[in-house]
Amino acid sequence: MTVSTNANCIAIAETLEGARWGTFSGIIQRLKGFERGRGAGKLRYADALVHDVIVTGFSYRKLKARDLLKLEAITDSDLQALVSGAHEAYDNPRLKTAALVGLTIDDYRLALAELIDSCKKSIAGTNTATHDDVFEPLVVSGLKVPGARVYVGPSSTSTKKPASKPGTVYLSGLRVGRKVLEEPANGWGPKGKSGVKATAKRLVAKLAVLPSSRYVSYRLDPESGYILNLGGQAAVAADKDGMSCRPDVIAEVKLALAS
Secondary structure (H helix, E strand, C coil), X not given: CCCCCCCEHHHHHHHHHHCCCCEEEEEEEECCCEEECCHHHCEEECCCEEEEEEEECCCXXXXXXXXXXHHHCCCHHHXXXXXXXXXXXXXXXXXXXXXXXXXXXXXXXXXHHHHHHHHHHHXXXXXXXXXXXXEEEEEECCEEXXXXXXXXEECCCCCCCCXXXXXXXXXXXXXXXXXXXXXXXXXXXXXXXXXXXXXXXXXXXXXXXXXXXXXXXXXXXXXXXXXXXXHHHHHHHHHHCCCECCHHHHHHHHHHHCC
16 A cells, blocks of 8 residues: 555554565553652652554564665765764763763774774674573564564573563563653653763764664563553554654664565
């Protein structure tokens, strides 16, 4: 089908399903957020109730391969342009005495090299943690969810503590939309201090417009009260909440799932 410029989530779901490109999923959950302060003054921030829509069923390695092509196309002149932007970051964000410093060409070159190395490791399959935890496929209404698994606990011979509560769902995909259903009571909180390396990597990744920039992963606790919808149900729920996606987002997702 042809997706118009005012395409909504139902249209996207129909397109993906018709082309057998992936599974359209919707997750409604309250974000964990984070705490700041001490004693009676401690507050929790960023614990909003959100409705996310994602698409699963793609090859992560192929997604990273597209990232690699984008990164390897960046020239030193491109990095010099970032330097001219006079971006700053903290020299040691963990210390109270941290000071803002300007990012240099060497910072960007190192960031680019590390991003390329990380992509190559992901493509080769060496950039993942090893564990002996036991997972099972996630099945909802008889439908196996691509990119999802359920943690059922460590193996009987394992001496490790459980990574999370049995029944916890791990889900990953490309996020195509988010609607904040309920703002956090104390707001989104103060911004943290970003270090030089992290800032340089973020700016280089933004410059490259990495396909994996939409990649998200979730750990859905069985006691958190989350709601997971799939396929048509997810599309209807997303449309009901007034969510929509731009044509360029649809094109990104198609490209990521095409091969």
